[in-house]
Amino acid sequence: MNSALPPDRLLLGPGPSPTAPSVLLALARPTLGHLDPWLLARMDEIRAGLREVFRAPRGTALALSSTGTSGIELVVHHLVERGDRVLVGVSGYFGARLAEIARRAGADVVAVEGPWGRALDPDALRKAAGGKPCKLVALVHGETSTGVLQDPRPYRALADELGALLVLDCVTTLGTAELEFDAWGIDAAWSCSQKGLACVSGLAPVCFSERALAAIKARKQPVQSFYLDLALLLEYWGGARAYHHTASSNLLVALHEALRLVLEEGLPARWKRHADNARVLWSGAAERGLELLVPEAERLPALSTLKVPRGVDDAKVRKTLLERYDVEIGGGLGPLKGQVWRIGLMGHGSSERNARLALGALALAMAEAKG
Amino acid sequence: MNSALPPDRLLLGPGPSPTAPSVLLALARPTLGHLDPWLLARMDEIRAGLREVFRAPRGTALALSSTGTSGIELVVHHLVERGDRVLVGVSGYFGARLAEIARRAGADVVAVEGPWGRALDPDALRKAAGGKPCKLVALVHGETSTGVLQDPRPYRALADELGALLVLDCVTTLGTAELEFDAWGIDAAWSCSQKGLACVSGLAPVCFSERALAAIKARKQPVQSFYLDLALLLEYWGGARAYHHTASSNLLVALHEALRLVLEEGLPARWKRHADNARVLWSGAAERGLELLVPEAERLPALSTLKVPRGVDDAKVRKTLLERYDVEIGGGLGPLKGQVWRIGLMGHGSSERNARLALGALALAMAEAKG
Numbered sequence: 159m160n161s162a163l164p165p166d167r168l169l170l171g172p173g174p175s176p177t178a179p180s181v182l183l184a185l186a187r188p189t190l191g192h193l194d195p196w197l198l199a200r201m202d203e204i205r206a207g208l209r210e211v212f213r214a215p216r217g218t219a220l221a222l223s224s225t226g227t228s229g230i231e232l233v234v235h236h237l238v239e240r241g242d243r244v245l246v247g248v249s250g251y252f253g254a255r256l257a258e259i260a261r262r263a264g265a266d267v268v269a270v271e272g273p274w275g276r277a278l279d280p281d282a283l284r285k286a287a288g289g290k291p292c293k294l295v296a297l298v299h300g301e302t303s304t305g306v307l308q309d310p311r312p313y314r315a316l317a318d319e320l321g322a323l324l325v326l327d328c329v330t331t332l333g334t335a336e337l338e339f340d341a342w343g344i345d346a347a348w349s350c351s352q353k354g355l356a357c358v359s360g361l362a363p364v365c366f367s368e369r370a371l372a373a374i375k376a377r378k379q380p381v382q383s384f385y386l387d388l389a390l391l392l393e394y395w396g397g398a399r400a401y402h403h404t405a406s407s408n409l410l411v412a413l414h415e416a417l418r419l420v421l422e423e424g425l426p427a428r429w430k431r432h433a434d435n436a437r438v439l440w441s442g443a444a445e446r447g448l449e450l451l452v453p454e455a456e457r458l459p460a461l462s463t464l465k466v467p468r469g470v471d472d473a474k475v476r477k478t479l480l481e482r483y484d485v486e487i488g489g490g491l492g493p494l495k496g497q498v499w500r501i502g503l504m505g506h507g508s509s510e511r512n513a514r515l516a517l518g519a520l521a522l523a524m525a526e527a528k529g
Numbered sequence: 530m531n532s533a534l535p536p537d538r539l540l541l542g543p544g545p546s547p548t549a550p551s552v553l554l555a556l557a558r559p560t561l562g563h564l565d566p567w568l569l570a571r572m573d574e575i576r577a578g579l580r581e582v583f584r585a586p587r588g589t590a591l592a593l594s595s596t597g598t599s600g601i602e603l604v605v606h607h608l609v610e611r612g613d614r615v616l617v618g619v620s621g622y623f624g625a626r627l628a629e630i631a632r633r634a635g636a637d638v639v640a641v642e643g644p645w646g647r648a649l650d651p652d653a654l655r656k657a658a659g660g661k662p663c664k665l666v667a668l669v670h671g672e673t674s675t676g677v678l679q680d681p682r683p684y685r686a687l688a689d690e691l692g693a694l695l696v697l698d699c700v701t702t703l704g705t706a707e708l709e710f711d712a713w714g715i716d717a718a719w720s721c722s723q724k725g726l727a728c729v730s731g732l733a734p735v736c737f738s739e740r741a742l743a744a745i746k747a748r749k750q751p752v753q754s755f756y757l758d759l760a761l762l763l764e765y766w767g768g769a770r771a772y773h774h775t776a777s778s779n780l781l782v783a784l785h786e787a788l789r790l791v792l793e794e795g796l797p798a799r800w801k802r803h804a805d806n807a808r809v810l811w812s813g814a815a816e817r818g819l820e821l822l823v824p825e826a827e828r829l830p831a832l833s834t835l836k837v838p839r840g841v842d843d844a845k846v847r848k849t850l851l852e853r854y855d856v857e858i859g860g861g862l863g864p865l866k867g868q869v870w871r872i873g874l875m876g877h878g879s880s881e882r883n884a885r886l887a888l889g890a891l892a893l894a895m896a897e898a899k900g
Contacts, residue, residue: 163558164559166559167560174778176559177559182559182560188538190535190536190538191540191542192545196535196536206530207530227755227775228756259755262751262753352777358560359775359777360780383633384601385596385599386756404730406730407535407545409731411535418531480566
């Protein structure tokens with residue numbers, strides 16, 4: 159095996175975002191045991207920091223030792239039992255993933271589809287539910303495949319009508335867009351470490367309301383997974399501090415530093431920074447004649463989808479960007495494959511400089527790919 | 530949140546072991562996208578490296594983006610369907626965990642218990658199986674709770690008699706003790722990144738025989754987990770390179786460097802180093818009148834269990850070691866709580882110096898805890 163060093167990419171895709179320099183340094187501190195009292199104290203601070211970032215002072219938060227997708231799985235497999243009715247909004251790849259995971263949990267899934275690139279209409283979900291009780295209303299806050307921000311606020315009333323819990327995929331919104339877990343009445347949410355928080359991937363923050371924890375306690379069947387068993391995880395993250403798995407101190411110390419940076423900046427300032435730099439990207443794109451997929455009012459600040467102009471070879475442009483300029487942007491997923499570029503300005507990577515560099519490099523690569 | 534730096538512990542417990550310095554540096558390299566061609570090429574090398582370390586040239590190996598326990602879960606949930614009979618050897622905490630995970634997978638578990646601190650007798654398992662067909666014979670190669678090495682070789686014949694696959698927990702043995710996946714007829718094995726490989730925790734190497742992959746293909750029911758769905762993982766680690774989850778380039782680049790170090794040293798040399806340094810620990814313990822739990826022929830080279838002498842306060846000694854000498858050793862689990870100390874000399878941490886330091890620091894802490 160060789161010992162070549164990785165290239166130094168500018169990460170302007172759908173995530174991971176560029177890891178903040180002090181987070182990389184924290185990551186490389188010597189390893190600690192997973193039950194070291196120093197680490198356990200930092201884990202308490204991580205839980206408090208996550209409650210702040212989710213805006214969930216009354217919530218219960220922790221970080222799973224696995225990536226964001228495991229957060230969907232933990233939440234859904236704990237809140238759903240075989241045969242439960244689950245209403246899922248699907249207008250992108252991650253809504254579809256959420257529905258798939260609910261199906262695997264044995265749910266009777268009502269997937270309400272909407273066009274990729276638009277927010278869903280709460281009335282479409284209300285109509286599809288048909289007034290029949292549901293266990294969950296499940297939504298994607300920031301649909302990373304389309305660049306759409308879905309406002310979850312109108313869905314709380316719908317969830318109440320159906321006797322349902324409201325759960326939210328915050329993988330791309332945590333730390334990048336307004337999110338009020340408690341005030342909006344969210345019952346469970348999950349995210350990742352490698353986007354808005356500017357840490358590396360490998361940890362999945364999750365957050366639960368008291369109502370969600372009560373629903374988990376009232377389950378008739380235990381969950382199948384041992385690795386993603388919330389009761390066991392809570393005994394490690396609190397309570398008896400009982401060994402459950404060997405959490406990585408390096409990842410946790412890095413997440414601790416990442417949360418410190420987020421809270422030092424302050425959430426409203428961070429949300430504004432993401433919104434401001436997204437607008438730089440959007441207006442620059444318009445000036446260059448590049449169209450955006452999503453109407454402005456429904457756009458995610460952290461991730462923008464630009465339509466690939468007719469006649470331009472998507473893959474060739476991205477290859478040129480990566481190989482010649484060390485710039486990573488994302489391609490389209492599913493039906494948007496070859497149709498859009500996904501440009502992320504997230505976390506440490508959300509800057510006016512990166513917004514301008516993304517457009518400049520894209521213009522260069524388009525010219526070169528043509529030639 | 531504060532920005533205090535972690536203490537610099539000498540990790541001589543049951544794991545994590547001390548991360549090799551060049552692995553920490555690799556970990557802190559700038560982050561890459563999970564589909565970056567440079568990373569994908571390194572992932573191919575990781576797979577080849579894992580096949581070498583497992584001694585499985587005909588095997589299929591990859592690393593899960595989660596810790597060692599998720600490796601048990603992935604293997605068991607793929608090879609077992611509801612109602613399948615599974616024979617598990619249980620003579621420690623991790624054998625019991627393996628049985629528990631098989632039960633959660635819906636298996637009809639025949640748990641054959643043996644004394645904690647001794648290897649199991651293949652004939653006891655043969656007798657318990659009663660000649661009835663089984664889906665799996667499941668063993669722990671290195672029982673981290675007791676310090677026992679279980680030789681899996683005699684179990685291949687038993688598995689054949691029962692029409693079973695033979696699966697092995699190699700969490701503490703991979704890279705520290707003789708292991709011949711192909712030659713011994715192992716069908717599936719799992720391990721972790723933070724012990725014998727001297728990487729940080731967060732990844733779980735797994736390896737499958739062709740026969741095991743065929744058994745997975747022949748399942749009647751799909752597996753429940755999306756996150757730990759082997760077919761989807763294989764499409765990301767090979768095949769179409771399809772996005773499944775955001776693997777952490779930092780962890781993978783670190784694992785790549787860790788495997789490079791292991792293969793540079795060579796497995797037989799590494800196994801010998803672990804055995805030699807364990808013997809330094811064992812003879813030093815004997816000289817100081819400290820008894821070992823396990824008969825010499827059944828001892829794990831990477832982890833030794835020393836009996837806590839009568840009248841000595843286990844917890845106080847470990848607290849002194851940690852707070853005054855920055856040395857971590859492990860306490861006993863389950864019925865061995867308060868009864869043994871677990872001293873690990875693993876990976877980068879297996880050295881004559883550390884064997885002597887462990888005993889020296891333990892003597893100091895015992896004297897201080899008494900006073």
